[in-house]
Amino acid sequence: MTSIAARVVDAVKVYGSGDTEVRALDGVSVDFAAGRFTAIMGPSGSGKSTLMHCAAGLDTLTSGEAHIGGTELGTLSDKRLTLLRRERVGFVFQAFNLLPTLTVAENITLPQDLSGVRGDSEWTDSLIDVVGLRDRLHHRPSELSGGQQQRVAVARAFASRPEVVFADEPTGNLDSRSGEEVLRLLGRAVRETDRTVVMVTHDPVAAAHADEVVFLADGRLVDRMEAPTAERVLDRLKAFDGHHRQPEVAT
Numbered sequence: 214m215t216s217i218a219a220r221v222v223d224a225v226k227v228y229g230s231g232d233t234e235v236r237a238l239d240g241v242s243v244d245f246a247a248g249r250f251t252a253i254m255g256p257s258g259s260g261k262s263t264l265m266h267c268a269a270g271l272d273t274l275t276s277g278e279a280h281i282g283g284t285e286l287g288t289l290s291d292k293r294l295t296l297l298r299r300e301r302v303g304f305v306f307q308a309f310n311l312l313p314t315l316t317v318a319e320n321i322t323l324p325q326d327l328s329g330v331r332g333d334s335e336w337t338d339s340l341i342d343v344v345g346l347r348d349r350l351h352h353r354p355s356e357l358s359g360g361q362q363q364r365v366a367v368a369r370a371f372a373s374r375p376e377v378v379f380a381d382e383p384t385g386n387l388d389s390r391s392g393e394e395v396l397r398l399l400g401r402a403v404r405e406t407d408r409t410v411v412m413v414t415h416d417p418v419a420a421a422h423a424d425e426v427v428f429l430a431d432g433r434l435v436d437r438m439e440a441p442t443a444e445r446v447l448d449r450l451k452a453f454d455g456h457h458r459q460p461e462v463a464t
């Protein structure tokens with residue numbers, strides 16, 4: 214049986230109220246299988262980031278459930294939720310989010326140092342090779358290219374061997390070559406170290422690195438695609454144009 218790393222059930226997220234109410238998620242149920250690389254795609258405003266944030270425990274649902282492994286996030290106190298995010302979930306953001314005063318090595322082990330957990334140095338060591346940063350370990354982020362900084366962020370996200378790594382537009386600030394490197398890394402981490410990655414992207418080329426793509430439109434899950442190619446993803450997205458796009462300005 215495939216185990217599920219993360220899932221949401223009947224997820225509803227409403228921002229604001231009255232005239233300004235926005236239903237960012239409108240009853241989404243989706244499983245993210247362990248050991249897989251899944252991309253979340255959809256038009257701008259379709260709810261991709263909201264889904265990721267709620268599935269990862271960075272934000273709470275208005276109704277429905279979000280689970281990481283066997284834990285339902287809605288049952289946790291703020292303190293336990295913080296611990297779960299630190300110990301069981303990894304994050305990669307568009308804006309690298311490295312601490313400028315720390316070295317590459319210190320940035321990678323920061324989450325473990327914060328939680329007082331003794332890291333698995335063999336695992337961290339192998340991650341440094343996977344991301345190709347062995348000769349940069351004592352550099353500061355400002356001495357690295359954007360692509361190298363994002364590779365540090367990827368190593369940091371995997372350092373505590375999290376059950377799932379969530380990546381929000383991880384290539385959004387990178388040129389296409391560095392972006393490609395980061396995507397390959399995420400793919401390698403999933404295949405070679407049996408990790409789970411859930412990535413939000415608007416880029417069909419990025420989504421093609423995933424094992425599967427889930428498509429959102431207007432806060433609903435509308436399709437899933439196995440073994441995606443950039444062309445097939447692009448075709449699927451084009452089908453949304455005119456049909457599902459939310460108006461930019463409410464009338």
Ligand SMILES: Nc1ncnc2c1ncn2[C@@H]1O[C@H](COP(=O)(O)OP(=O)(O)OP(=O)(O)O)[C@@H](O)[C@H]1O
Nearest residue numbers: 228229235237256257258259260261262263264415
């Ligand atoms: N904090 C917030 N307050 C109010 N509305 C919000 C908030 N965050 C998101 N929304 C709204 O919820 C809807 C979904 O937003 P979300 O950012 O999840 O979409 P997205 O698919 O990630 O979009 P994009 O591709 O443009 O980043 C949008 O209509 C957005 O304006």
